[in-house]
Amino acid sequence: SAVISQKPSRDICQRGTSLTIQCQVDSQVTMMFWYRQQPGQSLTLIATANQGSEATYESGFVIDKFPISRPNLTFSTLTVSNMSPEDSSIYLCSVRLAAQYEQYFGPGTRLTVT
Amino acid sequence: GQNIDQPTEMTATEGAIVQINCTYQTSGFNGLFWYQQHAGEAPTFLSYNVLDGLEEKGRFSSFLSRSKGYSYLLLKELQMKDSASYLCAVGPGGYNKLIFGAGTRLAVHP
Numbered sequence: 001s002a003v004i005s006q007k008p009s010r011d012i013c014q015r016g017t018s019l020t021i022q023c024q025v026d027s028q029v030t031m032m033f034w035y036r037q038q039p040g041q042s043l044t045l046i047a048t049a050n051q052g053s054e055a056t057y058e059s060g061f062v063i064d065k066f067p068i069s070r071p072n073l074t075f076s077t078l079t080v081s082n083m084s085p086e087d088s089s090i091y092l093c094s095v096r097l098a099a100q101y102e103q104y105f106g107p108g109t110r111l112t113v114t
Numbered sequence: 115g116q117n118i119d120q121p122t123e124m125t126a127t128e129g130a131i132v133q134i135n136c137t138y139q140t141s142g143f144n145g146l147f148w149y150q151q152h153a154g155e156a157p158t159f160l161s162y163n164v165l166d167g168l169e170e171k172g173r174f175s176s177f178l179s180r181s182k183g184y185s186y187l188l189l190k191e192l193q194m195k196d197s198a199s200y201l202c203a204v205g206p207g208g209y210n211k212l213i214f215g216a217g218t219r220l221a222v223h224p
Contacts, residue, residue, distance in 0.1 A: 001159075031210060042201060043157070043214045058211070092156060101145050101164070101205065103212060105156040 002027055002095055004106035012112045013083055020079045021109045023093035028073035031096040033103065034066070038089045049076040049093075083113045116140050118215035120202050125221045126192050134187045134200050134218045142207030148176050148187045149201040151217070157201055160187070189220075197222045 003026040013019050023032065032049040046066055047055040055068035070076040080087050090110050094103040117139045126132040138146070145164040149157035163169055163178035163185060175188040189196055202215040 033211065042216045043203075043212075045211045045213075048210055096210075102147055102159045102162050104159060107156050 001104050002029060002097060004093065004095060004104060006093060006106040006109050008109060009107065010110040010112075012114060015084055015113060017083055018079055018081045019083065019111060020077050021091055021093075021111075023076045023078070023106055025074045025095055027097075029095040030073075030098050031103075032070060032076045033094045033096075034068060034076070034078045035092045035094060035105075036089045037092060037108070043092065046078070046091075049078075080111065083111075085113045087111065088113045116204075116206060116213050118202055118204060118213060120200075120215045120218045122216065123219045123221070125223060126189075128192055128194060128222055128224050130192050131188065131190050132192060132220065134189075134202075134220065136185045136187070136202035136215060138183050138185070138202070138204050138215075140204050140206040140213065143180065144205035144207055146176075146178055146185045147203040147205070147212060148174075148185075149203065149214075151199045151201060153198075160200075192222050194222050194224070196220065 005024045007022045034046040035043045037043050045058050046061045047057040049055050049068050049070040051070045067079045090108045092108045093106045096103045120136045148160040151157040161176035168177045173190045178185045199217040199219050201217045203212040
């Protein structure tokens with residue numbers, strides 16, 4: 001497995017502002033992903049963070065709203081832009097290690113937009 | 115389309131056995147995963163099946179039938195700490211994304 005940390009662990013933000021969430025892994029990983037978990041619901045994949053190139057977004061998610069960076073094999077950021085109360089959610093990063101199929105999740109960032 | 119179904123809630127008694135079912139319809143298949151998620155925590159990986167049959171790992175076992183699009187997670191000798199949500203997820207193709215079901219909330223009672 002891998003040790004994954006996220007910052008911040010939680011935040012309360014004003015409508016219209018942006019928040020950048022960081023994900024750090026203790027080893028180099030091939031694949032990194034960002035998920036959203038809305039209250040009482042399951043996980044929805046936002047995008048795959050690609051090292052050195054633009055992220056691959058899932059249907060319903062766009063780069064202008066959720067810009068993602070991945071400058072190296074151990075670090076990624078997700079920005080939630082121009083936030084509205086509907087963006088209140090838990091945001092989780094996950095990684096898949098080489099030669100393994102399962103994904104491991106970070107502790108999540110609990111975002112509340114007021 | 116992509117669809118993963120699992121029961122919303124289940125209850126069971128400490129020491130008993132419980133089976134959580136999952137059915138799926140996806141455009142491709144590259145494995146079925148089970149995760150456990152305690153309230154307020156991140157999901158933790160439990161099991162992975164890519165071939166038909168039963169995989170056993172301690173008190174937990176997972177079964178897969180690809181022809182039926184069906185899996186189950188079997189929890190034996192239930193403990194109070196097993197109270198959690200159990201998420202079924204499918205890799206629809208390639209080794210990238212996972213599609214998650216809505217999760218089954220399991221409550222274990224004394």
